[in-house]
Amino acid sequence: MTDHFKERSTRDYHQKQLFSKEDLERRESLCTHEDPPFCNAACPLKLDVKAMLAAVSDGDFAKGRSLMEFISPFPEILAWGCDAPCRKVCRRSEIEESVNIPAIERAIMQHSMVPKAKGLLKLRKKQRLAVFGSSLFTLALAADMAAKKYPVTLYTEAEDEMDLMRRCADLPDEILQRQLPLLRKADLKICYSTIVDRAFLENEEKNYDLVCGAEYLKTDEVDPVTLCDDGNRVFPHAEKKYSPILQSFFDARRAAVSLERIIQRIDPHKSRPQEGETESHLFTNLTYIPSEEAVIENGVYSREEAIREATRCIQCECVECFRGCAYLRAFKRYPRLLTREIYNNTGIIMGDHMMNKALNSCSLCGQCTVTCPNGYDMADICRAARENMVDTRKMSLAVHEFALLDMLFSNNEGYLARKQPGHETCRYVYFPGCQANGIAPDTVYETYRDLMNRKEGGVALMLGCCSVIAKWAGRRELYEEQISFLKEEMHKLGDPIIIAGCPTCRSTLREHFPEVIGLWDVLEEIGLPAGHETLTNEVMIHDACSARNDAATQDAIRRIVSSLGGTVKEGTWSKERTACCGYGGLVSYVNREIASQMSEECVKEDPDATYVTYCMACRDRLKRQGTDAVHFSELVYGISADDSPGLSQKRKNRKQLKEKLLKEDWKEETMEEKPAFTYELSEEVRQKMEDRMILESDLLETIQAYRDTQMAVYNEADETLTTQHRIGNVSFWVRFQEEENHYKILSVYSHRMTVRTR
Amino acid sequence: MPNEKTYYSLEAGQNLVCHKCGVHLIKGNAVFEYLDNAFPVELPVCPQCGFVYVPEELAMGRVLSVEKVLEDK
Numbered sequence: 162m163t164d165h166f167k168e169r170s171t172r173d174y175h176q177k178q179l180f181s182k183e184d185l186e187r188r189e190s191l192c193t194h195e196d197p198p199f200c201n202a203a204c205p206l207k208l209d210v211k212a213m214l215a216a217v218s219d220g221d222f223a224k225g226r227s228l229m230e231f232i233s234p235f236p237e238i239l240a241w242g243c244d245a246p247c248r249k250v251c252r253r254s255e256i257e258e259s260v261n262i263p264a265i266e267r268a269i270m271q272h273s274m275v276p277k278a279k280g281l282l283k284l285r286k287k288q289r290l291a292v293f294g295s296s297l298f299t300l301a302l303a304a305d306m307a308a309k310k311y312p313v314t315l316y317t318e319a320e321d322e323m324d325l326m327r328r329c330a331d332l333p334d335e336i337l338q339r340q341l342p343l344l345r346k347a348d349l350k351i352c353y354s355t356i357v358d359r360a361f362l363e364n365e366e367k368n369y370d371l372v373c374g375a376e377y378l379k380t381d382e383v384d385p386v387t388l389c390d391d392g393n394r395v396f397p398h399a400e401k402k403y404s405p406i407l408q409s410f411f412d413a414r415r416a417a418v419s420l421e422r423i424i425q426r427i428d429p430h431k432s433r434p435q436e437g438e439t440e441s442h443l444f445t446n447l448t449y450i451p452s453e454e455a456v457i458e459n460g461v462y463s464r465e466e467a468i469r470e471a472t473r474c475i476q477c478e479c480v481e482c483f484r485g486c487a488y489l490r491a492f493k494r495y496p497r498l499l500t501r502e503i504y505n506n507t508g509i510i511m512g513d514h515m516m517n518k519a520l521n522s523c524s525l526c527g528q529c530t531v532t533c534p535n536g537y538d539m540a541d542i543c544r545a546a547r548e549n550m551v552d553t554r555k556m557s558l559a560v561h562e563f564a565l566l567d568m569l570f571s572n573n574e575g576y577l578a579r580k581q582p583g584h585e586t587c588r589y590v591y592f593p594g595c596q597a598n599g600i601a602p603d604t605v606y607e608t609y610r611d612l613m614n615r616k617e618g619g620v621a622l623m624l625g626c627c628s629v630i631a632k633w634a635g636r637r638e639l640y641e642e643q644i645s646f647l648k649e650e651m652h653k654l655g656d657p658i659i660i661a662g663c664p665t666c667r668s669t670l671r672e673h674f675p676e677v678i679g680l681w682d683v684l685e686e687i688g689l690p691a692g693h694e695t696l697t698n699e700v701m702i703h704d705a706c707s708a709r710n711d712a713a714t715q716d717a718i719r720r721i722v723s724s725l726g727g728t729v730k731e732g733t734w735s736k737e738r739t740a741c742c743g744y745g746g747l748v749s750y751v752n753r754e755i756a757s758q759m760s761e762e763c764v765k766e767d768p769d770a771t772y773v774t775y776c777m778a779c780r781d782r783l784k785r786q787g788t789d790a791v792h793f794s795e796l797v798y799g800i801s802a803d804d805s806p807g808l809s810q811k812r813k814n815r816k817q818l819k820e821k822l823l824k825e826d827w828k829e830e831t832m833e834e835k836p837a838f839t840y841e842l843s844e845e846v847r848q849k850m851e852d853r854m855i856l857e858s859d860l861l862e863t864i865q866a867y868r869d870t871q872m873a874v875y876n877e878a879d880e881t882l883t884t885q886h887r888i889g890n891v892s893f894w895v896r897f898q899e900e901e902n903h904y905k906i907l908s909v910y911s912h913r914m915t916v917r918t919r
Numbered sequence: 920m921p922n923e924k925t926y927y928s929l930e931a932g933q934n935l936v937c938h939k940c941g942v943h944l945i946k947g948n949a950v951f952e953y954l955d956n957a958f959p960v961e962l963p964v965c966p967q968c969g970f971v972y973v974p975e976e977l978a979m980g981r982v983l984s985v986e987k988v989l990e991d992k
């Protein structure tokens with residue numbers, strides 16, 4: 162048998178691909194967080210509308226202007242002449258009138274200044290360009306190429322600047338006037354009053370590396386993507402999809418890209434940036450968006466009006482999975498990025514695995530798969546990554562060892578399987594689950610009594626762990642071993658129907674056993690026992706994440722709560738949208754901080770409410786966090802809940818429950834091995850042990866070892882002794898004072914490193 | 920931890936005695952090992968039986984943080 166607890170070597174290299182390239186891409190593509198907002202996708206010039214509106218709503222008109230200047234050399238002309246395809250798809254339009262994007266653009270132009278020319282001039286490129294024509298297309302193309310630092314000469318029939326502007330755009334002189342500074346800044350050589358005829362062209366062409374714009378030269382249809390004819394000259398697009406002004410700017414942009422390719426002797430079809438409108442699969446949740454009346458444009462918006470209208474922008478963004486998941490919020494990465502980083506993490510051979518903490522902090526709860534409009538399954542990715550890290554021996558034992566040993570304790574010292582006394586065969590076996598046994602042994606005891614009395618056909622008992630802990634830890638081999646063990650044990654009991662007391666056990670065991678029902682199902686069938694508690698108040702239900710897709714269980718619990726007299730107040734984050742309490746996926750062992758945030762997340766809708774749970778681990782974690790939480794079986798059997806037991810107490814509880822049942826029902830006495838000494842622990846030391854995950858049994862073993870070997874250090878200053886003992890992969894140290902057979906424990910600590918003299 | 924041989928010093932007045940051998944501990948050469956990595960250090964050691972003392976501050980401080988770094992290797 163494999164030794165599952167042998168420490169690995171960091172010098173041992175194994176490699177295994179987590180996902181194939183296609184599989185990775187398929188998974189990642191489900192997260193559309195990076196898709197552009199709809200306005201941006203619809204804009205052929207790819208204006209970052211969202212950023213522009215955010216800037217304006219912050220009163221930063223200069224930033225708004227620079228975003229517009231980025232997409233057009235004459236943004237004000239665009240603002241006046243754009244037919245705004247962005248508006249038609251703006252998500253606000255599904256609530257009321259869409260954001261008036263072009264009106265805000267006009268206001269930006271009105272309320273901001275043309276920035277001064279940048280000090281640092283890029284070196285001019287050497288290829289010379291001639292552009293012929295007097296249209297907005299040729300002007301914009303010339304300006305775009307000049308902006309790319311090519312020396313450009315524009316030949317126009319226009320007599321002067323204003324004449325040129327008038328020929329380019331059918332807009333009031335007042336607006337055109339304002340474009341003149343930009344025209345002068347554009348670094349263009351403009352030859353006015355030029356009669357551009359064939360003779361002139363043929364004469365001038367030889368002086369330039371490239372000429373463009375003159376219709377005379379057109380030899381063929383232009384390509385709809387590159388706007389080139391077969392002589393590599395660029396022309397406006399024949400098909401007019403947008404308003405003339407938008408179309409001209411768009412054509413000029415695409416033509417400029419082609420020209421640059423041609424100059425660089427690259428096929429103009431190749432490696433072009435994304436051009437024109439694109440499709441976006443971004444998800445914008447409109448549920449939480451309040452209605453906001455549109456600001457009427459009367460002339461041009463004042464600054465304040467523009468700001469008000471800009472704040473109507475929803476700032477489209479998909480954060481659906483973030484809303485309910487404390488883990489994703491804490492790691493500040495949406496699933497697509499997180500997946501990529503986790504994937505890369507598994508590929509690292511030597512060096513730091515920076516994402517170990519991340520892949521081990523997901524509760525594997527499956528909530529994101531429900532909240533994401535595309536069903537992103539982060540849990541599956543994190544589980545696969547853990548398995549991969551285990552398989553390649555890159556997962557440290559330290560991460561999950563405590564939990565795994567706890568599982569083995571439940572299936573060894575804490576384990577019990579017996580048929581109901583007086584029954585040759587049992588139709589059922591009650592499987593309360595390791596958490597119930599450790600947290601609420603009295604409730605388990607009562608439940609089993611009741612099942613023996615009232616459920617016909619004989620009910621056997623199995624105290625143990627369903628092995629999900631090994632699965633969560635990514636230890637497949639260990640998991641299989643434990644499942645085989647449970648299978649053999651179930652077989653000895655006559656393969657009865659399993660009555661699971663815990664929804665996680667139920668879903669885990671269901672994968673390996675033909676029939677697994679819930680305790681709640683049985684209670685519904687046989688009715689509530691006498692002596693149950695009566696609820697008088699309104700309660701909320703914290704659904705178990707392992708029952709997320711199990712509507713029948715969710716409903717059964719609600720009916721039981723109603724039969725107990727309680728009124729259920731449904732929250733938004735219940736049933737299939739429920740959050741994990743922080744126990745799932747072993748987060749509470751790996752990342753206590755996030756586990757606490759997860760517990761808080763579960764009760765965020767009403768922290769003061771009473772929460773009925775049906776998983777004992779949920780009950781434990783919520784209560785620990787200060788929530789008024791109760792497990793439904795505690796209500797059913799009228800057993801007032803204990804406070805949350807610590808790690809050592811949970812183990813003791815399991816053992817005591819086993820011994821009590823053995824004694825009372827099967828008349829078997831357990832030989833109790835009492836230590837030959839007594840000891841005392843202050844609350845402070847107890848807490849320290851809890852924080853350091855040191856069990857009382859480790860402490861006792863260490864003291865016993867000291868008694869056997871006398872190995873210790875005596876500190877003359879404070880008259881204390883400190884001893885060390887290694888158990889498994891951990892060295893335990895205990896500082897104490899000894900009085901005959903009594904030990905006053907002053908401190909307990911541990912480390913995993915070994916130490917020796919050299 | 921490498922290159923940091925003397926990150927624990929026996930303070931004056933802190934008299935540590937090996938309980939078993941009844942002799943004072945001395946500053947001695949020791950080595951920490953974890954996941955196939957070794958770190959030579961100087962620690963209080965019993966000159967007779969070789970008992971190496973790892974004080975609490977060291978275990979919960981430097982040792983723990985080096986463990987964490989190695990665990991992510």
Ligand code: SF4
Pocket residue numbers: 191192193194444479480481482483495496497532533534535536537
């Ligand atoms: S819900 Fe999350 S995983 Fe799904 S698309 Fe949005 S950001 Fe991506």
Ligand code: SF4
Pocket residue numbers: 198199200201210211214250251252253260262473474475476477
């Ligand atoms: S709400 Fe804002 S970000 Fe969303 S589509 Fe409309 S303008 Fe664009």
Ligand code: SF4
Pocket residue numbers: 485486487488489522523524525526527528529530539540741
């Ligand atoms: S904790 Fe749950 S909701 Fe969050 S990423 Fe993991 S599986 Fe998804």
Ligand SMILES: [Zn+2]
Pocket residue numbers: 937938939940941965966967968969970
């Ligand atoms: Zn000694």
